[in-house]
Amino acid sequence: MVLGGASALACSDGGDALTLEEYFKKLDEIDDEQTRASDALDEQISALEGEADVEVALDLFNQQVDLIEEFVEDVDGLDAPDEVSDVHEEALTNLREAVADFRDIVRDAEGATTLGELFASLEDADFSAFEAAAENCRELQQIATDSDIEVDLDC
Numbered sequence: 001m002v003l004g005g006a007s008a009l010a011c012s013d014g015g016d017a018l019t020l021e022e023y024f025k026k027l028d029e030i031d032d033e034q035t036r037a038s039d040a041l042d043e044q045i046s047a048l049e050g051e052a053d054v055e056v057a058l059d060l061f062n063q064q065v066d067l068i069e070e071f072v073e074d075v076d077g078l079d080a081p082d083e084v085s086d087v088h089e090e091a092l093t094n095l096r097e098a099v100a101d102f103r104d105i106v107r108d109a110e111g112a113t114t115l116g117e118l119f120a121s122l123e124d125a126d127f128s129a130f131e132a133a134a135e136n137c138r139e140l141q142q143i144a145t146d147s148d149i150e151v152d153l154d155c
Helices: 004-009 019-046 054-076 085-111 115-123 128-146
Strands: none
Touching: 019 054, 019 128, 054 085, 054 115, 085 115, 085 128
């Protein structure tokens, strides 16, 4: 996957906690890679038309889940400084829950026979863990902003 190389990038030198600026720089790089890869998958999903193969759509959704899981692993590889450690850990908890929820959502959608049914099943899904992780992301963005660190986390 696209994020495979980000794992090496996410590791700190010597196992010491990163400075706040190093942390946000690495987090921003991981986030940018994930966003590019996710956007490419979203484009493929959006291009599906009519009664396109539901299996293709499910495969793309599973790829999206894998991508998020890799993102979580890469973020988990960061040695967060004390200033963000609580929010960082809370974000990881919420993201792990979101991955599990998304896997269940995709698994539940496997019975769909049309794209309409597939997308309808997603509309009723519970994405509260994703919403909680997005809130954690906004908290991290605010900490960066308050610390005069220029990053653009895609919350």
